[in-house]
Amino acid sequence: MTTTSAEITLEELSRDPFPVCARLRREHPVSYVPAAGRYFVTRYRDVRTVDDDPDTFSANETGSLMKRAMGHSMLRMDDPEHAVQRRSYGNVLKPKAVKQIWSHRFAENFERFFAEFTAKGPGACLVRDFAAPYAAENLRAVLGFRNADHTDLLRWSQTMIDGTGNYADDARIWALARRSYEEVDAALDELITEFRRTGDESLISHLVNAGSPEVRIEDTRANLKMTIGGGINEPRDALSTTVWALLERPGQLAAVREQGLWREAFEESVRWAAPIGMYPRQTTREVELGGTRLPSGAKLGVLALSANRDEEVFERPDEYDVFRPKTPHLAFGGGAHFCAGAWLARTQVAEIALPRLFERLPGLRLDPDRPARAAGWVFRGMTALPVRW
Numbered sequence: 001m002t003t004t005s006a007e008i009t010l011e012e013l014s015r016d017p018f019p020v021c022a023r024l025r026r027e028h029p030v031s032y033v034p035a036a037g038r039y040f041v042t043r044y045r046d047v048r049t050v051d052d053d054p055d056t057f058s059a060n061e062t063g064s065l066m067k068r069a070m071g072h073s074m075l076r077m078d079d080p081e082h083a084v085q086r087r088s089y090g091n092v093l094k095p096k097a098v099k100q101i102w103s104h105r106f107a108e109n110f111e112r113f114f115a116e117f118t119a120k121g122p123g124a125c126l127v128r129d130f131a132a133p134y135a136a137e138n139l140r141a142v143l144g145f146r147n148a149d150h151t152d153l154l155r156w157s158q159t160m161i162d163g164t165g166n167y168a169d170d171a172r173i174w175a176l177a178r179r180s181y182e183e184v185d186a187a188l189d190e191l192i193t194e195f196r197r198t199g200d201e202s203l204i205s206h207l208v209n210a211g212s213p214e215v216r217i218e219d220t221r222a223n224l225k226m227t228i229g230g231g232i233n234e235p236r237d238a239l240s241t242t243v244w245a246l247l248e249r250p251g252q253l254a255a256v257r258e259q260g261l262w263r264e265a266f267e268e269s270v271r272w273a274a275p276i277g278m279y280p281r282q283t284t285r286e287v288e289l290g291g292t293r294l295p296s297g298a299k300l301g302v303l304a305l306s307a308n309r310d311e312e313v314f315e316r317p318d319e320y321d322v323f324r325p326k327t328p329h330l331a332f333g334g335g336a337h338f339c340a341g342a343w344l345a346r347t348q349v350a351e352i353a354l355p356r357l358f359e360r361l362p363g364l365r366l367d368p369d370r371p372a373r374a375a376g377w378v379f380r381g382m383t384a385l386p387v388r389w
Ligand code: HEM
Pocket: 059, 074, 075, 076, 086, 093, 226, 227, 230, 231, 232, 234, 235, 238, 270, 274, 275, 276, 279, 280, 304, 330, 331, 332, 333, 334, 336, 337, 338, 339, 340, 341, 342, 344, 345
């Protein structure tokens, strides 16, 4: 049977997707949501089924706005083509490189942006004035954009992401996305020549000098644009959400500080509010999922933010609890597309930024005069986090 959830609005999802998802999990775990033009997959076990069966649930969606905004990257390919692209990234984002190279760069970046943030004085916004530039500069270093600064990365990322979500086909949004697309290509052209002369440890240098002959330059351009789009907002959101959750819960914050549970605080935060709330898939054949018959070619919205609050898997799922028993969450996706930047994110947020922020600002607290705000469902995060210390 197919059910349709015509009453759900995008506005409601963006404001607070969790009650809607809880109802869908209970009543229609896989149902068609006309406002989003997709079948929502809301339960943990069904999300796992989708992630583990790419032959039936393809990442290569037709009419994908992401392909238009960023080019056809590995994120919208299936294996074996996807695996070729993913392998081209080599070891640059893997734990050893993160530990030996990137963690030191992140620590330097922390010092720089922490100084700028505290110079703004109490009342500064932790998202805009710290988490966003810190995450952007970290990604700039890893990718190797020597010829750009963190504000370029922030602009490229946001305008191309806006293109990916431009369902209203707003010409202004496409124009801004296109401009960033061209700026990234121009910056890459310069770097290709430069890195051939003098390479470094960065991803672009690796792709230029050790790239696979199977990977065309257009593929690399698209993969890098997707990585710019995927490598800033998520660590920014994970960091801000964790700070907010801990400041709202002084008892848990005290325990985290005392016992150094920063990694637990981070993992619980991305479980509780998955920064990539939804990712798309498309069926390649007729199939039954969660009691619903899906036609071939059906567009799915795989709701990691709902699966992560599935009461069949997590007790009291709506509560933020750093002490909950360890159960794998789905915030980094699963299967072949499991996030390539998970270790970069964990290190910059849980190992570096969180402990240092709370150690340097022992009086860090929410601004009583201006509320913190969260929004979004495709991407979910804090839109404002004014703090004092
Ligand atoms: C807390 C932070 C992050 C979260 C929650 C996150 C989440 C995700 C998710 C859910 C996917 C899979 C999407 C899908 O299957 O359609 C993904 C893929 C990916 N992520 Fe992340 N991400 C984070 C940080 C990063 C960072 C810092 C980078 C920077 C390099 C990055 C690079 C990528 C790449 C390249 C892929 C594509 C992998 C593939 O297609 O094989 N991510 N991420």
